[in-house]
Amino acid sequence: MTYDEFLFSVKNEDTLPDGLNVHLQALWYDGKGNWQRAHDLIDELTDVTSAHVHAYLHRVEGDGWNARYWYGRAKQVPFEGSLEAEWDALVKRLVGM
Template sequence: MNFDEFLQSIDLDKSAPKELNIQLRALWYDGKGDWKSAHDLIDHLEDRTSAHVHAYLHRVEGDLWNAKYWYGRAKQPVFEGDLADEWQQLVKMLLG
């Protein structure tokens, strides 16, 4: 799946495509405006990629302290741009 197909699936599908990994599914649900489903998918995972997505989700929530904690767990700098830019960068990175 490429980035354009990912975006189209958000507009057309009621649930995340099955071929997406859990991090992309979380970002898919966030793209749909369903923060809770996105967070529920990712909040129990311990790997660095999941921590990076988790950090982004806490930025969306407005919990910057918690976001900084998760950026640290992901070994990533705190993202300074806007949320839409970070979402797009994460999706593109995870799609490869």
């Protein structure tokens, strides 16, 4: 799936597209405003990509301490831009842009 196709699906589709990895699934649900579903998908995963998405989700939640913890687990510096910019950067990275 391309970046533009992903954005289109978030804005215009009611069901999760087939073939998305768990990280993109979580970002899709977050993009639809379903933070809890997004977090549930990532919560028990321990790889660095999941940790990065997890950090972003805790920023969305407003839990800075927890977000910093997950950035550390992801081996990433905490993102300092807007939530929208981080979501966009994560999606672009995960679709291979």
